[in-house]
Amino acid sequence: MADDRFHVYDTTLRDGAQQEGLNLTVADKIAVARHLDGLGVGFIEGGWPGANPKDTEFFRRARTELDLKHAQLAAFGATRRAGVKAADDPLVAALRESGAPVVTLVAKSHDRHVELALRTTLQENLAMIRDTVSHLRAEGQRVFLDAEHFFDGYRSNPAYALEVLRTAAEAGADVIALCDTNGGMLPDELADIVHEAVQSGARLGIHCHDDTGCAVANTLAAVKAGATHVQGCANGYGERSGNANLFTVVANLQLKRGFDLVPPGALADMTRIAHAITEVTNVTPNSHAPYVGASAFAHKAGLHASAIKVDPNLYQHIDPAAVGNDMRMLVSDMAGRASVELKGRELGYDLTPDNTKALVERVKDLESRGFTFEAADASFELLLRDTLHGQRRRHFEVESWRVIVERTKGGELVSEATVKLHAKGERIVATGEGNGPVNALDKAVRLALEQLYPDLARLELVDYKVRILEGTHGTDAVTRVLITSSDDTSDWATVGVAENIIDASWQALEQAVTYGLLKAGHETD
Numbered sequence: 227m228a229d230d231r232f233h234v235y236d237t238t239l240r241d242g243a244q245q246e247g248l249n250l251t252v253a254d255k256i257a258v259a260r261h262l263d264g265l266g267v268g269f270i271e272g273g274w275p276g277a278n279p280k281d282t283e284f285f286r287r288a289r290t291e292l293d294l295k296h297a298q299l300a301a302f303g304a305t306r307r308a309g310v311k312a313a314d315d316p317l318v319a320a321l322r323e324s325g326a327p328v329v330t331l332v333a334k335s336h337d338r339h340v341e342l343a344l345r346t347t348l349q350e351n352l353a354m355i356r357d358t359v360s361h362l363r364a365e366g367q368r369v370f371l372d373a374e375h376f377f378d379g380y381r382s383n384p385a386y387a388l389e390v391l392r393t394a395a396e397a398g399a400d401v402i403a404l405c406d407t408n409g410g411m412l413p414d415e416l417a418d419i420v421h422e423a424v425q426s427g428a429r430l431g432i433h434c435h436d437d438t439g440c441a442v443a444n445t446l447a448a449v450k451a452g453a454t455h456v457q458g459c460a461n462g463y464g465e466r467s468g469n470a471n472l473f474t475v476v477a478n479l480q481l482k483r484g485f486d487l488v489p490p491g492a493l494a495d496m497t498r499i500a501h502a503i504t505e506v507t508n509v510t511p512n513s514h515a516p517y518v519g520a521s522a523f524a525h526k527a528g529l530h531a532s533a534i535k536v537d538p539n540l541y542q543h544i545d546p547a548a549v550g551n552d553m554r555m556l557v558s559d560m561a562g563r564a565s566v567e568l569k570g571r572e573l574g575y576d577l578t579p580d581n582t583k584a585l586v587e588r589v590k591d592l593e594s595r596g597f598t599f600e601a602a603d604a605s606f607e608l609l610l611r612d613t614l615h616g617q618r619r620r621h622f623e624v625e626s627w628r629v630i631v632e633r634t635k636g637g638e639l640v641s642e643a644t645v646k647l648h649a650k651g652e653r654i655v656a657t658g659e660g661n662g663p664v665n666a667l668d669k670a671v672r673l674a675l676e677q678l679y680p681d682l683a684r685l686e687l688v689d690y691k692v693r694i695l696e697g698t699h700g701t702d703a704v705t706r707v708l709i710t711s712s713d714d715t716s717d718w719a720t721v722g723v724a725e726n727i728i729d730a731s732w733q734a735l736e737q738a739v740t741y742g743l744l745k746a747g748h749e750t751d
């Protein structure tokens with residue numbers, strides 16, 4: 227570790243894993259740890275060895291499988307039980323034997339919790355802290371202490387809460403992280419309490435939950451008040467409303483407060499890392515996440531677009547490249563010519579004023595019929611190409627398609643699709659089977675075209691969204707389908723709208739394949 231003056235401490239694998247619906251295997255934890263190390267965090271809390279077999283296993287495997295470049299592993303655990311020696315407590319032994327260079331002990335700092343939850347005396351709680359910290363220190367591990375419910379405890383009994391800090395620091399804890407365990411604090415009061423706690427002389431850290439929506443703000447307020455160790459979770463994972471989003475905290479401190487927290491170049495990899503972690507956790511990325519969300523630098527309103535064309539910095543708080551993100555223009559009926567022109571430029575096309583005008587008209591017409599191009603960049607690009615060429619150009623022309631859905635004797639539903647199309651002067655008929663009509667159509671069209679374009683095999687349909695749009699006055703409801711496709715390198719989305727859901731799906735599917743072929747370098751004639 228290059229610099230010990232300020233700590234970035236990640237607790238995704240312990241506190242973040244408490245998130246509802248999140249379930250990480252040991253292999254997942256190792257993969258997440260690698261990503262966090264890639265970002266250059268100082269500490270990765272791996273879990274609670276001894277209390278949780280999966281976490282014991284994580285620390286065991288980490289010794290051989292994890293080659294960390296920046297981070298140190300921390301094992302989380304509690305102070306010894308009341309009335310035993312730290313050296314004799316099996317849970318303390320598990321921390322000692324975890325092989326982690328750092329142990330983070332959680333301890334009560336709220337008098338009522340000591341009496342009601344721990345069911346021991348205030349004095350014994352201090353003795354438990356003192357013994358456990360000094361025992362682990364003597365055994366050669368670095369010790370941090372998480373002062374649980376510190377802020378609520380300070381309100382209840384400030385003298386005792388501060389006594390906990392002093393006791394831990396005197397016993398040899400390097401950092402005492404003040405925990406807003408219930409997540410109910412607001413920045414002003416929290417900063418006042420941190421300021422008081424700093425007077426104890428202990429080195430302080432901060433651990434915030436987001437129940438008031440202030441976890442990041444509270445973390446920054448604590449740093450301003452003197453904390454030199456910040457805890458948080460990747461993508462703000464955590465139980466209830468989540469923990470402080472460590473990515474937001476790091477970006478704020480580094481870009482707005484001049485801290486030097488992660489290695490050179492690592493911050494510019496943050497967006498990729500944030501998304502790579504969502505691949506492991508299988509939690510849909512929050513597109514509105516600060517700094518790293520897909521929408522974090524997306525602009526919609528037409529009024530803004532014309533000014534963005536002149537100077538993008540007028541409408542964004544940082545250069546998105548600093549965190550590895552991109553500015554995006556959203557094409558919608560709220561947007562005017564400027565955003566269409568900008569979007570065209572973003573995609574690498576130079577539009578003449580006439581082309582722009584024609585394209586804007588087409589976009590407006592289609593959007594009035596239920597299409598949306600904000601989330602369907604690939605459909606927009608195809609529309610743009612058609613406008614530039616003055617005609618619709620595709621790699622294949624569809625003669626017809628047909629789908630049947632059959633319920634078998636066993637009660638299983640199977641779909642079978644047949645497509646007839648013309649490509650490279652050939653007429654091709656192909657049939658595909660699938661678990662649903664869209665799946666069957668997807669298989670049939672690819673079976674037909676893979677004979678001519680073998681690289682279509684890399685294309686994969688990764689997401690399918692359906693929305694029923696209420697009909698406006700005098701018209702029927704229509705169905706909008708958004709399909710996200712992927713190859714080895716990126717994703718793209720296409721849109722279809724029709725009264726019939728399969729027809730809408732087909733439109734989106736046909737464009738998805740067309741775009742995939744263009745992306746693979748196959749030009750249309």
Ligand SMILES: [Zn+2]
Pocket residue numbers: 241405407433435
């Ligand atoms: Zn917590």
